[in-house]
Amino acid sequence: MPRSPQQYEEVRSEMRNKILQKSILYFAKNGFSGTKISDLSKHIGIGQGTIYVYFESKERLFQEILKQINRPKDIKRLKFLSKLPIRARQKIHYLTHEILKQLEADHSFSAMIALHTQILLEQDEEHSSDGTTYQSKLYQFTAKIIEQGQREGSVVFGHPLKLADYYWGVVYLYALKKLFTTKYEMISADDLNRTLLKEKGGE
Amino acid sequence: MPRSPQQYEEVRSEMRNKILQKSILYFAKNGFSGTKISDLSKHIGIGQGTIYVYFESKERLFQEILKQINRPKDIKRLKFLSKLPIRARQKIHYLTHEILKQLEADHSFSAMIALHTQILLEQDEEHSSDGTTYQSKLYQFTAKIIEQGQREGSVVFGHPLKLADYYWGVVYLYALKKLFTTKYEMISADDLNRTLLKEKGGE
């Protein structure tokens, strides 16, 4: 007896996600052209053909992964943080804390961040446009916090967006390290904060 | 009239260098597996076969490029800098200045730096060992300067090697940006220095 449409949909959705999740790390580590479908499918634990049941090509799978990366949830949380009625210094401390926690705990967070580098490496227009959108929103809210901090005297002088870009660049850097090196020591919260914050005394 | 052996040698050496130089950027941008010999030779302006006159395989050409990157000159200069009888703060200011100048001026310096990331991305053992050696020496001398700075009170607290790694990580980051994005604003000397240096007042 055939399964109901809902059951099928559920099974499909589950497998699709499994492929997507397990692929992120693989693509992040090996890049697009460095990733072989045969290896990938072995790593996921499915047949090669199965990937093509869910994605029409390797290219397309990669694009879907890049879409996955744009997590609106992250953006919302940052937006919320930026609007809280507290000191900028405190916001930055909190943001740094959160990021380091995620880098430490969640392997796919690192992969996600690393794939941003991938987006830069591949100069395909479609990708970069998506990436830019996400990036720019993250950067905008970070820049807001930076501006506040500059008014309050806790954040260093400089163009807010450029500073935001610097801050997130450093995050990228350590995501890469987390992903590719085995015995890596994470950056300290102080070091990351110092990209933006002045020393405490100066307030 | 047949040329002398020296002339032959010179001509050979010239072409070999041309290939090497023009390949750096290509590999840096596209990675090892993302670089096709057909594209590369077109970019260099020679026939595909010519590459194989000078390098026995793509693999080998890539290795030679990685060797090129390990510029002993740079290490020597840094070693010299580390031993000068001046303040660490001044040394760091000077180092930062030099690096930013090179990043701005020399395209292949950025490529070189970016290839270090490449080395991380490709998990081939042979490469990484070479890379590590070079890296570690650069880091060691940078760490020396950091230690001096910590004694003098101008450099922030933390494990010297870890801080050196952080400093060079930021340099990598901006090398990547230089290489892959068109309209990019470089990091300011202040921002880069702040990875290591305390604010001026604190000395």
Added chain:
Amino acid sequence: MPRSPQQYEEVRSEMRNKILQKSILYFAKNGFSGTKISDLSKHIGIGQGTIYVYFESKERLFQEILKQINRPKDIKRLKFLSKLPIRARQKIHYLTHEILKQLEADHSFSAMIALHTQILLEQDEEHSSDGTTYQSKLYQFTAKIIEQGQREGSVVFGHPLKLADYYWGVVYLYALKKLFTTKYEMISADDLNRTLLKEKGGE
């Protein structure tokens, strides 16, 4: 309530026939290797797996279709026609009339005829032997009529079997046209008859 064995048998037989009937046109249009099971099952309106409940392989399904084509009924009718105590000219007129009527009315008659061409295109031995058998019987009885006609002076000169082959060849031709072209005008009875028959005056 469980069904009786007969009912089961009936249901089975019904589905088997449905698949067979709906497949003829598909195979006729696209050939053996040009027909995908996924497309075919969609066209029939059943699941892919269902085909394999009734036929052990695509190869086997195709063979069954070819068997279907060998309609003993047709052969019997032609045999009967060939033995009637009437003029050959009349027999041929009748045969032509019948064929054109079927070509016009019955889509699967065209498909059937077209599949003979398919049999020729695919050089699989097993198929062709079946086909040949059928063909030869049809040809034999047609040749009988031709011989009669030659004796009576109404049919043109030539080897009877070769003429029979020519006649049926033209029928194949218009079956193909019916099948593959949309706005097609059928051959006239006169044109088809003229493959065999002399002009009326000559009797």
Added chain:
Amino acid sequence: MPRSPQQYEEVRSEMRNKILQKSILYFAKNGFSGTKISDLSKHIGIGQGTIYVYFESKERLFQEILKQINRPKDIKRLKFLSKLPIRARQKIHYLTHEILKQLEADHSFSAMIALHTQILLEQDEEHSSDGTTYQSKLYQFTAKIIEQGQREGSVVFGHPLKLADYYWGVVYLYALKKLFTTKYEMISADDLNRTLLKEKGGE
């Protein structure tokens, strides 16, 4: 020392033609989906990759073959024949003679004709448009001759284009037979002529 551009051009052109020529028969016999690149290249006597040096895909190679088929030379000769100041009966006798000669002698003429059937089988629009053009021109000039014959009383009654289509249909039929069956007897000139011509007496 590298070859001159002309030399390369010549070599390229030669190989391209070799592939094209040797492929016609293969595609004609096995159809598009029945033709494997591996078999084809073996049959041509070259490596699989070589085909892709000259044609970007199997699909494309097939399209080029279909183009090849449209031989303007044939059309010109038929146009010339249609305008000669001789009897239509004579023209048709000559045309039939020429066609049978070519069918007998030139294997690729049969293949060419057979591929027209292929064009019908594959319902791709791009192909059919080309095919139609060629077909229609051949048909037009044949129809011209038929009209002349009808005025002269030597050709049977009926729509000229439809009769032309019938005549060429029979040619297709015997091209197919030539191509696919080993021990085949060709149609006689008389039989082919009879598709159009009345018996001699009737003039």
Added chain:
DNA sequence: CATGAATGAGCTTTCATTCAT
């Protein structure tokens, strides 16, 4: 029985490498 998701053998295509010129 009926289903369609999963599979892998086998196809098409790519690209590092060879080699005649």
Added chain:
DNA sequence: GATGAATGAAAGCTCATTCAT
């Protein structure tokens, strides 16, 4: 030496077939 056409191993992709439900 220098070239780019030719190659085939290996990659991407398809589709007949299997199988849990």
